Amino acid sequence: MEIYKFAQEVISDAGAFIRQRMTEDFNIDSKLNPNDLVTDVDKETERFLFEKIEERYPDHRILGEEGQGADIEDTDGVLWIIDPIDGTLNFVHQLENFAVSIGIYIDGKPYAGLILDVMKDDLYHAAYEQGAYKNDRPLHDIEASSLKSSLISTNANWLVRDGINTPFIQIVKDARSVRSLGSAALEFVNVARGTSSAALFYRLHPWDFAGGVILLNEVGGITTTLLGDGLRLLNTNSIIAANKTIHAEIIEYFKADEAFIRNHKKFHKL
């Protein structure tokens, strides 16, 4: 449990680093897509985490959103998968509702997941088969629910994207209501807290989900692709994170849609 304790310290330190850094100016650039922003703070926070982890554990490997470990092709040994700022658009526009996310895997097996809601300074964390916590308080197992009596979360992007949107649209029509927060990591947290029953994503990168899947598993939730398959840890995946009852209900919408299956396969190079 030494690595887990250290991870709790380093993610809290990263949060303090970000909050301090926000008191100064920072530059904002866009990546390939004009709406995919990256700031100096994303890059500096990844470097901060990299240096702290490498100093303590020189033989661990680190995969980060901002380019760290881009050459990693296998899951041997201790692998840290980190997102220095998950929800960069919220960071830029709202100065809240963003997170640091860390997933630690040992030889490809889940070891610990940690998500820090930076502005609230709330740390959600779990070690595999040891239960999940919000700060020092245990999180309860989440409750079963049906789609028609649930709040779920997804992004409007998927509702307006031809070729894949048919099942998303029907799910929205059948759900009680839909929310969208704009941080995948915090949407995992909301499912783990029970304030959302399911979170649906058409594409997440490893750093978007690596921490969240371990956290959610510890409160009885499940995470698979939208078609119900297991996740590939080093690739993009579509994702549903949910309680097991609504999970079984929702994946049927996707499995029944041939256009979705075809486009999903192509998009994720399955």
Add this chain to the structure above:
Amino acid sequence: MEIYKFAQEVISDAGAFIRQRMTEDFNIDSKLNPNDLVTDVDKETERFLFEKIEERYPDHRILGEEGQGADIEDTDGVLWIIDPIDGTLNFVHQLENFAVSIGIYIDGKPYAGLILDVMKDDLYHAAYEQGAYKNDRPLHDIEASSLKSSLISTNANWLVRDGINTPFIQIVKDARSVRSLGSAALEFVNVARGTSSAALFYRLHPWDFAGGVILLNEVGGITTTLLGDGLRLLNTNSIIAANKTIHAEIIEYFKADEAFIRNHKKFHKL
């Protein structure tokens, strides 16, 4: 300003009442639509506000979501328009992200708007032409922004509703990103704080918008129907609440869509 001061007290008291009431059990019913919930707490909070206001100002009139003043057909005198819990689904499922909203109008003219984020105990308030505040701190004028570089908020319901969704879909495609919080009053607050550039609603009742429009006006924002027309205070309206630049850009999407105009007219009985 005596009424304004009293309104600040009574809305804060209503928040304390709700937070206390949440420590006990409460019943949940549905209204006409199975997803339109109402709880004992909504009803008791409306009664709490009604009794306090009536005791102090017996000649004022009160229109509330839960049935108070349902016979009011004109805007003469001092009219309080109140939503005891705006975001009831969030109240039930999340125990956060809901608000008390109060709009006060004198002979149909805006006098004061107040929105309390109940769980954060943050009071957003404004008297007409006197500026807006978060608790004791003034809110700044909001900044101009274009759709392509903005976060906006709307509900997924409108994206999946045939006959009106074409302009909503194109707006989502052209926006930087979309969020959905599930409380109209708090979405007004987010526009007034600058954490969202525009909030779009196909249907709001008077109690959903009466406080928010006054608040937003005090920070340089604008509120109209989605077609750019003035609001009818005692009716349902479609609404865009936004900075003036993005407002002008967004209403063109709706004004260019004949099916939307036709269905909007019919739906709101214009």
